[in-house]
Amino acid sequence: MLINFSKMHGLGNDFMVVDNVTQNVFLSRDQIKRLADRNFGVGFDQLLFVEPPYSPEIDFHYRIFNADGNEVEQCGNGARCFARFVRMKGLTNKHKVSVSTKGGNITLFTEKDGQVTVNMGHPQFDPQHIPMKAGKRENTYIFRLPEQTVFLSSVSMGNPHAVLIVDDVENAPVHELGPTLELHERFPARANVGFMQVINAEHIRLRVWERGAGETLACGTGACAAAVVGMLQGKLESTVRVDLPGGSLQIRWQGEGHPVKMTGPAEHVYDGQVAV
Numbered sequence: 033m034l035i036n037f038s039k040m041h042g043l044g045n046d047f048m049v050v051d052n053v054t055q056n057v058f059l060s061r062d063q064i065k066r067l068a069d070r071n072f073g074v075g076f077d078q079l080l081f082v083e084p085p086y087s088p089e090i091d092f093h094y095r096i097f098n099a100d101g102n103e104v105e106q107c108g109n110g111a112r113c114f115a116r117f118v119r120m121k122g123l124t125n126k127h128k129v130s131v132s133t134k135g136g137n138i139t140l141f142t143e144k145d146g147q148v149t150v151n152m153g154h155p156q157f158d159p160q161h162i163p164m165k166a167g168k169r170e171n172t173y174i175f176r177l178p179e180q181t182v183f184l185s186s187v188s189m190g191n192p193h194a195v196l197i198v199d200d201v202e203n204a205p206v207h208e209l210g211p212t213l214e215l216h217e218r219f220p221a222r223a224n225v226g227f228m229q230v231i232n233a234e235h236i237r238l239r240v241w242e243r244g245a246g247e248t249l250a251c252g253t254g255a256c257a258a259a260v261v262g263m264l265q266g267k268l269e270s271t272v273r274v275d276l277p278g279g280s281l282q283i284r285w286q287g288e289g290h291p292v293k294m295t296g297p298a299e300h301v302y303d304g305q306v307a308v
């Protein structure tokens with residue numbers, strides 16, 4: 033079978049995007065892993081499917097698979113690429129697109145300058161919802177690991193995130209603590225793990241160890257998670273610039289009861305065809 037796809041990225045978080053409105057593609061976990069491989073396949077952090085809507089008030093359904101082949105609930109950088117893809121491919125001419133995902137509904141706005149703003153919905157802090165094993169909701173949780181004790185915050189942006197505050201993001205133990213916390217038994221669905229350095233109340237630096245993909249150049253939901261954690265703790269204002277290794281995002285949040293808004297770029301790299 034031949035699949036038509038686009039290679040896209042949001043700040044270097046890269047995607048294979050498949051139009052499943054005009055195609056009928058089904059891939060097994062092994063096929064996705066093979067396609068994600070940077071030596072043997074197309075190479076990507078996530079595979080995105082653009083699918084027909086399930087209900088009249090929605091324009092499209094959006095499915096996301098990590099490079100390890102597992103389907104997940106949400107992807108922020110992918111959402112911006114989704115908005116660009118559906119307009120580029122003539123699937124819609126709307127500037128405002130409503131999309132359902134496993135992690136909830138989101139709205140994508142294409143701005144005049146080509147950037148995309150995503151209404152990412154409401155962050156969830158209830159441990160059961162994240163999901164995370166904890167007696168009750170806390171601002172900071174203590175994780176006693178065999179060799180050290182770690183303090184982290186946790187939030188769902190549709191998908192599960194842990195956020196650690198560090199002094200120096202460049203030297204943060206992303207590749208040591210990232211996989212340990214991703215697979216920690218207190219995160220039954222595993223977790224994305226962000227390392228945030230607060231530069232000032234309107235500016236953070238962030239690296240993210242992504243569940244099912246390892247460290248990526250940027251993580252949109254991770255940027256939202258870090259920003260809301262910093263805002264809840266009174267360290268950040270309601271608009272913050274998040275510098276990731278691949279570039280910057282703007283995150284806005286008015287506090288609990290309000291949705292998180294993310295603005296940033298979405299780039300098309302090439303169109304391709306691959307046999308599976």
Ligand SMILES: N[C@@H](CCC[C@H](N)C(=O)O)C(=O)O
Binds near residue numbers: 192248
């Ligand atoms: N890169 C994404 C997040 C993709 C999914 C994540 N790895 C998960 O497993 O939840 C983003 O930009 O948000």
